[in-house]
Amino acid sequence: MDAMQEVTPIPRRPLHEEATDRLRDLIVQGRLAPGARLNERLLTGQLGLSRTPLREAFKVLATEGLVELLPNRGAIVSQMDPVRLSESLAVMGALEALAGELACLNATEAQINEIRALHYEMLAYHARGDLAGYFKFNQAIHLKIVKYSGNAVLFNTYRHMNGNVRRARYMANLSKERWDAAVREHDAILAALSARDIERIKALLSDHLAHKLSSVLAELKALSTRQAA
Amino acid sequence: MDAMQEVTPIPRRPLHEEATDRLRDLIVQGRLAPGARLNERLLTGQLGLSRTPLREAFKVLATEGLVELLPNRGAIVSQMDPVRLSESLAVMGALEALAGELACLNATEAQINEIRALHYEMLAYHARGDLAGYFKFNQAIHLKIVKYSGNAVLFNTYRHMNGNVRRARYMANLSKERWDAAVREHDAILAALSARDIERIKALLSDHLAHKLSSVLAELKALSTRQAA
DNA sequence: GCTCCTAGAATTGCATACAAACTAATTTAT
DNA sequence: ATAAATTAGTTTGTATGCAATTCTAGGAGC
Numbered sequence: 058m059d060a061m062q063e064v065t066p067i068p069r070r071p072l073h074e075e076a077t078d079r080l081r082d083l084i085v086q087g088r089l090a091p092g093a094r095l096n097e098r099l100l101t102g103q104l105g106l107s108r109t110p111l112r113e114a115f116k117v118l119a120t121e122g123l124v125e126l127l128p129n130r131g132a133i134v135s136q137m138d139p140v141r142l143s144e145s146l147a148v149m150g151a152l153e154a155l156a157g158e159l160a161c162l163n164a165t166e167a168q169i170n171e172i173r174a175l176h177y178e179m180l181a182y183h184a185r186g187d188l189a190g191y192f193k194f195n196q197a198i199h200l201k202i203v204k205y206s207g208n209a210v211l212f213n214t215y216r217h218m219n220g221n222v223r224r225a226r227y228m229a230n231l232s233k234e235r236w237d238a239a240v241r242e243h244d245a246i247l248a249a250l251s252a253r254d255i256e257r258i259k260a261l262l263s264d265h266l267a268h269k270l271s272s273v274l275a276e277l278k279a280l281s282t283r284q285a286a
Numbered sequence: 287m288d289a290m291q292e293v294t295p296i297p298r299r300p301l302h303e304e305a306t307d308r309l310r311d312l313i314v315q316g317r318l319a320p321g322a323r324l325n326e327r328l329l330t331g332q333l334g335l336s337r338t339p340l341r342e343a344f345k346v347l348a349t350e351g352l353v354e355l356l357p358n359r360g361a362i363v364s365q366m367d368p369v370r371l372s373e374s375l376a377v378m379g380a381l382e383a384l385a386g387e388l389a390c391l392n393a394t395e396a397q398i399n400e401i402r403a404l405h406y407e408m409l410a411y412h413a414r415g416d417l418a419g420y421f422k423f424n425q426a427i428h429l430k431i432v433k434y435s436g437n438a439v440l441f442n443t444y445r446h447m448n449g450n451v452r453r454a455r456y457m458a459n460l461s462k463e464r465w466d467a468a469v470r471e472h473d474a475i476l477a478a479l480s481a482r483d484i485e486r487i488k489a490l491l492s493d494h495l496a497h498k499l500s501s502v503l504a505e506l507k508a509l510s511t512r513q514a515a
Numbered sequence: 516g517c518t519c520c521t522a523g524a525a526t527t528g529c530a531t532a533c534a535a536a537c538t539a540a541t542t543t544a545t
Numbered sequence: 546a547t548a549a550a551t552t553a554g555t556t557t558g559t560a561t562g563c564a565a566t567t568c569t570a571g572g573a574g575c
Contacts, residue, residue, distance in 0.1 A: 070357075071355075071357050073345065109338065112342065113341065113342055113345045116302070116342050116345050116346050117345050117346065117348075117349055120346055120349045120350070120446070121349070122439070122442075128299075128300050141438070141439060144437045144438060144439035144440060145439045147384065147388075147437060147439075147440070148381070148384065148437065148439050148440050148443055150384075151380045151381060151383070151384040152377070152380060152381075154380070155376065155377065155380040159376075208373045208376060208377065209370070209373060210351075210370060210373035210374045210376075210377050210447070211373060211376070211377050213351075214443065214447070217349075218439070218443070
């Protein structure tokens with residue numbers, strides 16, 4: 058009996074949750090461009106549901122900062138304002154620093170080894186020059202550090218903010234130099250975590266996020282000038 | 287013409303926003319107790335609206351952690367789990383520390399003076415032994431520090447988490463000693479902000495939040511044992 | 516007496532209907 | 546010809562209706 062329930066965890070999800078996740082993915086992946094109007098009739102057709110769950114999804118995504126609600130004028134995909142992006146990364150820096158500290162205190166050796174495994178997988182993609190694969194494992198590592206802090210509220214808060222930043226990553230490329238530097242920073246972060254060196258990991262994560270910020274901003278700037286041309 | 291529009295900025299707010307705010311207040315003030323079922327038919331009657339905007343409000347409050355959605359079984363006011371509360375205060379400590387740092391860098395003298403004014407109003411309530419008034423200005427000061435960090439994302443993130451913590455404050459009393467100590471801590475925080483001493487304000491705010499945590503937890507524990515009796 | 520089962524009622528999830536607001540295009544007036 | 550006004554057509558905001566699920570009583574069986 059228990060076994061059967063385990064194989065079918067909860068196959069039927071609420072439609073509004075499904076809609077929220079689908080829309081979030083579309084926005085994060087840039088398939089719904091910043092500024093795009095979210096026409097309800099159109100989206101209900103494409104997603105195969107009615108307006109009610111769709112509009113519930115809008116409200117949730119608005120709290121995550123991914124869409125903007127214009128009263129009586131519908132919803133649009135929020136713009137990727139460089140200022141907002143900077144602010145988000147500053148906050149995420151503080152959150153990750155806290156996460157690093159807590160992970161040093163609370164993570165098990167097995168959990169650190171799991172992060173180490175992800176680290177090596179990431180290195181493999183870096184060696185192959187596969188940026189998309191690299192990002193995927195990079196993301197996973199940062200998420201795991203926050204997860205293994207053991208603070209569920211921190212994890213949720215971080216995940217919410219992450220959507221907005223991932224959106225930028227999807228568009229931003231990365232110079233070879235910055236990429237190499239980021240990998241070296243990850244080496245140091247893993248080392249600090251293994252040594253459970255709290256002060257060091259806090260400093261490293263703060264710096265890492267600050268660097269991430271400047272590289273994303275640079276790419277965003279390059280992107281906008283490219284579009285202007 | 288313009289003058290008339292200024293007196294009536296936008297009197298008609300979307301109903302679902304109004305509902306969200308009203309429900310949030312009810313929950314934060316404890317008038318909707320933790321664990322209480324949120325019957326839709328009942329609430330639509332009391333709030334004078336239909337189920338659609340009400341359910342939209344549920345979704346938003348769920349992202350703030352104030353209500354819990356049980357698929358096919360409705361919504362309940364989320365429990366005030368001591369663990370969750372601790373975690374929230376840890377995150378808020380990190381956020382406030384960042385806010386203090388940024389406020390030292392970015393706040394104008396006028397803004398710091400506004401915080402100073404709130405501080406003195408708070409001292410007045412402390413002198414009178416008026417806990418409710420004290421909390422009100424205490425809250426206002428913390429919010430202003432975050433606001434004057436100049437980071438809007440930080441402000442929003444902080445505000446979202448704050449609901450859950452304010453809820454605890456409404457229930458928690460405060461020992462005279464802890465109250466006096468908190469006031470002294472606020473003195474020091476204001477001094478550090480005035481001196482724009484970043485390292486000091488970060489340390490002070492982190493400690494202040496940590497103390498807040500232990501006092502809230504102590505009160506919560508006292509409350510639950512009182513209820514058990 | 517207790518557990519299990521089974522209508523019936525209540526409640527939720529989603530779809531649809533209707534009204535208010537907005538958009539845009541044509542007409543009218545200047 | 547330009548600008549304001551009017552009106553048809555969308556689109557959104559909210560209410561309501563219907564089907565599916567869950568809850569509650571009451572009774573049958575052990």
